[in-house]
Amino acid sequence: MRIKRDPYAVWISETMLQQTQVSAVKEAFEKWMHDFPTVKILAEASEENVLIHWQGLGYYSRAKNIHKTAKIIAQNGENFPETRKELEALPGIGAYTAGAILSLAFHQNESILDGNLVRIFARLNLFSFLPDAGKTEKKSFWDEARKWATIQNAFLTNEALMELGRKICKKSNPDCKNCPLQKICRAAIENRQEEFPVKKKMQYESWLGFALVVSDSHENFLLQNSPDSPFFKNQWTFPLFENADIFRENFPGIIENIIPPETIQHIAWGKSFEHSITRYKIRCRILQVQVKSRKDLSGEWISKKDISKKIVSSFGKKILSSLEFSSRI
DNA sequence: AATCCGGGGGT
DNA sequence: ACCCCAGGATT
Numbered sequence: 001m002r003i004k005r006d007p008y009a010v011w012i013s014e015t016m017l018q019q020t021q022v023s024a025v026k027e028a029f030e031k032w033m034h035d036f037p038t039v040k041i042l043a044e045a046s047e048e049n050v051l052i053h054w055q056g057l058g059y060y061s062r063a064k065n066i067h068k069t070a071k072i073i074a075q076n077g078e079n080f081p082e083t084r085k086e087l088e089a090l091p092g093i094g095a096y097t098a099g100a101i102l103s104l105a106f107h108q109n110e111s112i113l114d115g116n117l118v119r120i121f122a123r124l125n126l127f128s129f130l131p132d133a134g135k136t137e138k139k140s141f142w143d144e145a146r147k148w149a150t151i152q153n154a155f156l157t158n159e160a161l162m163e164l165g166r167k168i169c170k171k172s173n174p175d176c177k178n179c180p181l182q183k184i185c186r187a188a189i190e191n192r193q194e195e196f197p198v199k200k201k202m203q204y205e206s207w208l209g210f211a212l213v214v215s216d217s218h219e220n221f222l223l224q225n226s227p228d229s230p231f232f233k234n235q236w237t238f239p240l241f242e243n244a245d246i247f248r249e250n251f252p253g254i255i256e257n258i259i260p261p262e263t264i265q266h267i268a269w270g271k272s273f274e275h276s277i278t279r280y281k282i283r284c285r286i287l288q289v290q291v292k293s294r295k296d297l298s299g300e301w302i303s304k305k306d307i308s309k310k311i312v313s314s315f316g317k318k319i320l321s322s323l324e325f326s327s328r329i
Numbered sequence: 330a331a332t333c334c335g336g337g338g339g340t
Numbered sequence: 341a342c343c344c345c346a347g348g349a350t351t
Contacts, residue, residue: 018346020337058336058345065348094348115346135330171344204342231335278335281341314337 007080007105008039014100015066015092018114019059022166028057042067043074051234056314060234065092082106095142103154111149112158113141116165121145122197123169123187130200206281211319212239213270213288214259214297221307223316224299231277235313239299240284259289259297266290271322275315286319 012032016025032053036042042050047067054063068091073080080101081087087098099112118131121144131141148157168175176188187193214222223236231240239258270286294301302310307320 015347018348019335021339021345024337024345056337058338059334059347060336061334062348088348092348096347113347115344132331138330199343202343233335235336276337278337280335 004107005105007101009033010101010105011080011093011097012066014097014104015062016057018096019062020057024056028053028055039070039078040074042070052310055312062092064234069093080105082108084110099145099149100158103149103158107153107155109150109152109154111142111145111154112162113145114162114165116162116169117141117145119171119197120161120165120169120181123174123193124181124185126186126190126192126196128196128198130198202279204279204281206283207242208284209240209242209282210285210287211315212241212258213286213319213323214239214299215288215290216294216301217265217290217292219304220294220301221304222294222297222299223302223307223310223312232313232315235316236300236302236307236310237313237316238319240282240315259291260295263291263293263295263297264289265292273318273322275318277315286322288323 013025013029016029016032035053036045036050045067047064050067051060051063054060057063072090081090082102084095084098084102087093087101088095093101096112096114099110102108102110103112113131118141121127121141125140125144127137127140129137131138148154148161151157164179164181168179169181172194174188174193176182176185176193179185179188182188187196212222222239224239225232225234225236227233229240267287267289270288272283272285275282275284291297307316312320
């Protein structure tokens with residue numbers, strides 16, 4: 001019998017793994033556990049520091065939820081709840097994470113359902129629907145998950161299934177001839193592995209925008225961290241505006257609403273680049289504005305060397321590196 | 330039960 | 341150009 005895993009470590013790693021490849025999570029997870037080794041230390045950390053530790057993982061609201069939950073658990077004598085109901089009541093913990101904590105850390109025969117298991121179950125049973133297609137459909141996946149979790153030690157079977165999904169029952173080129181389930185897998189028997197799971201068509205959307213890079217004469221930059229913006233909600237970033245065409249037509253009217261005209265020293269279009277966020281693809285042009293004074297501007301002035309200490313989105317990093325590149329020319 | 334949420338990376 | 345990693349929160 002393996003030693004029980006730390007519920008805190010399971011919670012953090014499983015939440016991180018929800019968004020990112022194992023390779024990307026590894027480094028962030030190790031630093032996290034080094035700097036926040038216990039729930040109590042995490043609960044006492046500043047939100048900014050917590051978000052900084054989440055850098056590069058995306059979906060920052062999950063880090064905020066982790067922080068909220070850490071505070072709740074710390075107040076509860078640092079003990080994790082050991083029932084699904086209580087766990088799922090905590091911010092950021094849903095059916096999957098609760099199942100992972102209960103099975104992997106507390107050795108309860110509780111089920112989990114992640115993308116790996118969905119893929120395996122869809123192939124095993126030729127489920128031609130998605131787990132979120134509807135209540136009944138979702139239930140068939142969870143029923144299957146429960147079947148596996150309750151056969152015997154869920155802390156072994158759950159982990160084995162996830163590993164099987166990652167290494168053997170891959171989404172493309174599944175290694176069926178080395179699969180321990182090949183004899184009972186209907187997709188493998190009928191050689192229809194690639195048809196499952198059925199995937200939902202994603203609607204992509206492109207739009208034009210421009211990023212505003214405002215600087216003073218000492219290489220300080222105006223960055224924003226707006227809680228209301230649709231993207232980059234918990235990150236420092238250069239102001240991003242939708243629809244460059246409208247901007248061009250009204251140039252310089254729009255910019256004057258943002259920057260008092262008398263403070264503008266120099267204004268110029270920078271390079272264009274492309275950036276994708278979730279299903280949106282933004283064709284973006286950089287507009288560089290140098291100002292004489294910093295007055296009446298909303299945002300925070302940050303010196304170039306301090307920007308790296310802040311939480312900067314990959315979008316912001318792209319802009320920064322392009323500025324460095326052009327200044328070298 | 331259905332819809333919304335939302336970064337980073339790869340082919 | 342298109343796809344993948346995903347579960348949780350909200351309505």
